[in-house]
Structures are given as structure tokens and as C-alpha cells.
Amino acid sequence: MTIRTEPMTVNIGPQHPSTHGVFRLRVTFDGEEILEVEPIFGYLHRGTEKLAEERNYTQIVTLTDRLDYVSSMINNQAYCLAVEELLGVEVPQRAKYLRTLTAELQRVASHLMGIGFFLQDLGTLGTPLMYAFRSRERILDLFEMLCGARITVSYMRPGGVFFDAPVDFWPALDQFLKDFEAEYNEIQQLILENEIVMVRTRGVALLPLDLAINASVSGPSLRASGLAWDWRKMAPYDAYDRMEFDVPIATGGDNYDRFWVRIQEIHQSIRIVKQCIEQIEPGPTRADVPLVLRPPAGAEAYGRVEASKGELGFYLVSDGGISPYRMKIRSPSLMNLTVTEHLLVGWKLADMIVTLGSLDINLGEVDR
């Protein structure tokens, strides 16, 4: 006797604990197995690109905070690099170091959150997540000390950073780096070689390198597929040309490799932060640019950084006015999301959630 079965279509999201925001997946299941995936996004669309056309160049910094709200510093950096290219402004050395330092701290915070939620999606009841947040909290405290806000930092300005670090920032940073080693080791011990994590993530949702390149995937997801593609190495911006660090890559392209690459990148980021502290010298932190900027008409610039999720780019066109004629954001999360269907079909419901976690998307950036 055969049992008659039929596929079942389920809407995962837009309100679901594991879609990392208001994101919806229309999935057709055969039992637990995925037959069809259709990602539907746009629930968090705020029209950032259009809003930017109404604001002047400094005010847009506050909009960039809200793109990928767990790595605001890096967004600020990308945008400011674009404006500086537009204006041809030289950024003071100290500002460059401060930017590199804060961006790397932000990368640590973002990856900690990525790892934490990835493991949360694996079903760990929040233990590694809480340990990750314990460290992330310290980083956000440092940001509060630096610029008065924790998430929406608005720390950088075209031409540098808005202000130098307060005097008590440096001892606090040293203390954080000292404590972080032990705290981070705990997370690694807890989960990195856990057999259940291995069996759940090894060989699951493989992203082959050719597909990754064709789909324009970037960041840790691309590096997990085996290509050492990192803009901090290839086109160093700010102070990265003076930093020594490695680009960790893995060859599998499965969920575990994406997770592993993030774990390793945190080590490298801490290395960069330490070098920044050694190399930074006193000096001005902001180029002598006015608050209201007027780039020449017709100027175009593309600012690009290696954000925590991949290549983040801001393309600006000026018409000579005080606000850009057009701002285009190349957001890594959106590009990384395009491979979802290839990754998920044939795997199970539980794998789908974990894969979304391993891609580490941020809906603030996907929908903009």
C-alpha cells in the first residue's frame, strides 16, 4: 500500500524567530524536505537611497548607521570613503587609524552576533549567544565611550572621525583585549568542535566556488568556498596597508566552513586592533572640511570596504548641490541572499534555518 502524500507550502516569516528580521521564505516541503524556496523581502524597505538624495553629505552618515545595524562603523567607513573620493580630501593619519580600529572592533561585534545567532538557530538555547553578547556588550561600551552611542554610532564624518577618542578609552580598550581572549576561548571550547554542530553543519548547504563567484557572493561566505577575496588586502583603504593580517579561508563552502571562517576572522581582527594601538600617533582627527559639502558637479565615486558580511559599496553621483544626485548601495547581505535557493533545495527544514544563520544576513541591509 502506498500512502498518498502531497507537498505542503509554508510561509517561514515574516514573523519568525530565525529569519533575522522581517524576512519571508515561501517554502514548499515534501515532509521535511525542501522542494522549492522563494525568498520574499522588502518588508523593511525604508528608501535609504532616496532619502539620501534629500540630505546633505554629512547627514547621510546617520542613514548609513541603519543599514546593517550590527556593523554601523563599517557602513560609516564605506560611505565616508566614497565622499572623500568624491571630494578628493586627504584624511589625517590618526583618523585613519581610529577608523580601522573601530571598524575591526565592529567586525568582531558583528561576527560575534553572527556566530551567536547561527548557534541559536542550531538550537543551543542561547548559551553561546549569551557568551557572544557578553563580549559584544564590552565592544558597544567602548563605542559609547567613543561617540556616545552604542548601535547607531555615526562616528565617522567625511574627512575623518568626528572626534578623537577620550583619554580613558585606551586603558578600557586594553582591558577589553585582555579579557576577550578568555571569553572568546570559552565560546570556541563550548562549540567549535562539538559533535552535534559538526554533524548538523558539515557538508550541508554546499556553496560551490563557481556559483559563489557567479552570484557575486562576497565576504566570509565566499571565503568559506575557497577564494581569498578580501578588499582589505586587495585594495587597502584607511590604515589597512600598514596592518599585518591573514585572510582565513576554507574550501568546503558548507555551513560549518562559513561559521569557521567567522571564528577565525575574529582572531585576525583582534590582531589588527592590537597593531592599531601600537601604531597610532597623536594628530588631528578630522580634515579641514566644512559641515556642508559641495562636491563638483558630475563627480562620481565608489567607496568600497570589506564589511563584516562582504563587500559593501556606496556609489555616489554629485550634481554640484549639497546632497548627492544619486546614491547606490551595494549591500553584501542582499547579494549573499541570492544563492539561497541553490543552497536549500533538497535539504531539510532544520538545515534551512541554519543555512540562513550561516549566511549571516541582515535585513536592514537587504531591504535598505
Next chain:
Amino acid sequence: MSCVLGPDNILHDTLLFRVIYDFVGHLLPCWLSYIVAGGVIMMLLVNGVLMGAGLFSWVERRLIGRFHNRIGPNRWGPFGMLQPMADVVKLIFKEDLTPAGADRIVFMIVPVAMLAPVVLMMAVVPFAKDTALANLNVGVLYVLAVTSITSVAIFMAGWASNNRYAMFGASRGVAILISYEVPVVMSLLGVVLVAGSMSMADVVSAQTIPFLLVQPLAFFVFFVGTSAELNRTPFDLAEAESEIIAGYHIEYSGVKFALIQAAEFGAVLTSSAVMVTLFLSGWSGPLSSYLGWVWFLMKIGVLAFVFSWVRATFPRLRIDQLLAFAWKFLLPISIINLFATALEVYFLRDGAGTLDTTDLWIMAGINFGVAFGSLLIFGTLIKEKVRPARPITGVTLSSIEVS
């Protein structure tokens, strides 16, 4: 007027029952006092389980908070101890929703059907010397039979809710419960063989040394199997909150939700009680004729702590891996355990068919060897599947040329 319980009555051995029966028997006719005495004990049991579930929900949240390096609920009452009370009051006042298209009657029966087996299980568990509602001569079988009702309740919940997430949870839950019943029964057979009886009281009195030592493999299988049946991490697929949000009880709210939660937390306690009885020598300990219940509760506490600890640490398995774990790992080792135990009992028992303490220690020695050996063999077999031969490479690059 005084009533006497005949020695052939099933409740004759139950000390607590006889005390109440004698007391009530002075006031009421015998048939009524028989019912009243039973009712009193049932009241005690039901309320004990429910209060225990409430207390355990607080303990577990506190514990998991501490494992998370947080504080946990601490607002209401000393150390937040009245938190369950606040939760219950809140849930009672919440609207009791029934989703459109739900099978209303089945939907309403589910919370009771979830809670009933949990309470029923306590009927045969001896708290102290001669203190159980009923000393059934098939106590172990009764426990197994009653726990399997939960699978029906879970499937009813999933079916009646008219929700696809609930359906996922229900089908997962039923698959898990059916699969894990088999190794659990196999592991209990070893215990029954050693004890020579299926009565819970006899199993306790047979434990001159705890069966944890005599049957380590059976304890392992039973512990893992029970935590799968209780839907606790790493086996909480039926209500995997990150995947299918709450699984089979996604549509329940208000009092029904409170009852389902009470059933879940209570199930941990009653399963711990069964485990204590079968493997940790129940109420026996120093001064056990007076303080038996203290030992019993302490042992339950230790097991409940281990349950919370495991829950706070491990990620969740996938459904196919979970079922494979049951059929390919737990079932073989429980069969190995059963065979080893059967052979040992066959060779070690004396003429009357009983085992003395020396025999149990010999069995403990052999069984620990068997346990380590089989765990090692099967663990290595699984490991090959866990780690494919593909190596993780961390290629470090000092510089990359852009072309």
C-alpha cells in the same frame, strides 16, 4: 466502626494508604473510606506534581540563567521563587484562543491528555518505604505504557491546531517517541532481569548497590531516550523554537498553554523519579526508613540539574540524525547490554534465582567494561560519519595581487 484492608488487596502494602484508610474508616463506611483514602493520595500526587512542575520551572530558568552567566528570574518573591505563580496568574487571565478551523473538541482535550500520563506515572513510584499509591506488580510495564500516551496527545495537538508548524511538530514528536520507546524498553529489560521483578518497590529493594553501577549502559540509554521523549535539547525537535517556533503547542494560549507547560516540566520530574527508582536505588540511603523521601527528592534534584545542564549546553539534532541515533546507536548498545546482563544473570544467580551484593559488584565490573567497549566502538563508527575526510584548510595569505 473500623475497617480492615485485606492482605490480598493491591493497596495493602501501601503504608500511607493504610494510615489514611484507618483514620477515615472511623468516620465513614468502608467502601467510601476506601475511595476517600485513594482520593486523598491522588490529590497529594496531582498537586505535588503540579507544584513540583511550577517549582522546577523556576529552578530550571534560574539554572539556565546561571549557565548563561545571567541571573534569571529574581523579581517576584525570594530569589524570584514566586515567578511560576505570576506566570500562572498571567496565563489564566489571558484570552483562551481557539484557531479558526481547529478541531475544537480534540483541541480542548489535549492539555488534559498531556498532563494525565505525567500524573499517572507517579502512581507507582515509591517515595519512601511502602509509600506509593499502588505497588503494582507490573510497575515498570505500567510506566512504559503510560508514557506512550504522550505521543497520542502530541499528535492530537498537532492535528487539531490547524497549523502547519504544529503539524511539523506533531509528526516529529510522534516519530521521536515511537523510535525512542524501543531502546528505552530494551534498557529497562536489563534492570528487570537483575532485579528479578517488575514491581517498582522490588526494584528498589533489590538495589543493594545502585543499578547505575550495575547497568551503566542501560542508564545511559534510558537517560538519552527519556530526554528525547521529554522533548529536551538536544532532542527538542518537536518544539524546536528556532525552526517551528513552538511545534505542536504553537496555537495554545492561556490556561491550556499553562497546563501543557506544567505537563512538560512535570514530566521531567516524574521521569527523574522513575530513573531514581530504577537506577539510583530510589528512597534508600542512610536513615532511609525515616528520611526516605528526602533521599528521593535529593536524587530527583540531582537528575533534574543534569537535565537542565544538558539542555543549556547542546545544540539540536536534525530529525533524520535523531532517528538514526536511536536505531543505529542506542538500539544496538541496549541489545548488547541486554545480552550481557542476561548471560551474567544466568551464570551468577544462585539456586533461588537471586543475586547477592557480591554478584552485583562482579556484574558492575563486567558491565562497565562492556559499556566502555560498546560506546567506543559505536562512537568511532559514528565519528567517521561526523567528520568527512575533507580537511579544513586555513590558507593564510600575506598578500594578494589584484589583476
Next chain:
Amino acid sequence: MYGIAMAKGLLVTLKNMTKKPFTVQYPEERVKQHPRFRGEEFVWYEERCTGCASCAKYCPLGIIKIVTKPSETAPAQGDKYKLELFDISINRCMFCGLCVEACPYDALFMGSGFEQGQYSRKKMVIDIDHLRQADKHPSTFFRPQLEDSGYDPRGGRPLHWQEVGRESWQWHQREKAGMNIARPVPSDLLSDDPQVDSSFVEDSEVATPPPSTTTEEAE
């Protein structure tokens, strides 16, 4: 063998169980708030404000409303507009601090609090009377002169308008000379009877745009 890493994980959680919690119980204890914290309760000094509305023009969301009436006499050097309205609607405020950055006369400061929850949206508008009467605990965000003096908005005393300005402040010159680390504390800022330099607004601001690029932006 299978299970060793899992046992290690169990040990980690057990070890963490004995550690002191890293969370705090909010209303009773608080995490340390840094002096640069950008909070609600904007601090505004009427005496310093000229009504130039730089803050309103610079606000990315346009939530500052300023209505002035011209002076009766012809405006002289150092004169200012008479303010009729100065409303900050913190309904939509995102506390970016650009208004504070834009203020050339150190009249507007970020606040230090964050507990001004209200039940109605209308109450979320901080009007001029509220700003006048409020306790003035300015945040040191974008105000290095306060940071130099070691002022802590949480727990510090309310500051008078004569104490918060940039008049006796040499920071930007020193920063331009590249020596902005370990600033000496000016003694006059924290004393009870402040010695205030009477000549202010003469410093060339870092943040003030040169005339060639300044523009009048419609709100």
C-alpha cells in the same frame, strides 16, 4: 572518541555557572554611562543661543522648530534674535548629535538621560519652557571643553551657562598642533565661582563651514 568535545562544552557551562553574572538589574543598578553619552533631555542655554537656527537646519529629520522675532533695534554685533519657540520633538529624534555639532555658540548640548518615557506623543515634544527649566546636565558629546574639565553628566552638578562655553578653551589650537592627548584640566571650569572670559565667539570653529561652501538649506 565521539563525545569528548561535548563533555568539554559541559565543563564550560558548568564553569560559567559559578561565575558572577555579567548582567545588571536595571532599575537598582546601572551600567556605567560614559560622559559622551548622547541622551534625551537636551540641554539648552537660552543665554548663549542667538536664534541662528543652525541646529534646525542641520537636523537630518527636521524635528527642531525655532520661531524668532527680530530685535526691535537694528541688530548690532553680538546681538541675537528673541526666541518665541524652540521645540525639539524627540518622537522622531535619533540622537545623532548633528544639531549639537552644528551649534556654533555652545548653546545646545545632548542630554545625559534616557528615561523620559511618556504615554502620549504630544508630551514627547520638549518645548522652550521645559528646556529653560530643566536641570542642566550636558553631555560632553562634541564639547571637548567639558571633557577636559572632567565633567561627568551623571552625578555631576548642573552647569551654569557661563561654565560650558569654549571661551577659555584652547583645545582646537592644541589639536591642530598635534598634542590633544592628556589635556590639562582648566581649573576655572570646575570652581564654584567661574572666571569667564568675556570675549567669546572669536575662535574660528573647526565645525563652522567657510563662507564659500555654506548654504542656506530649507528645512
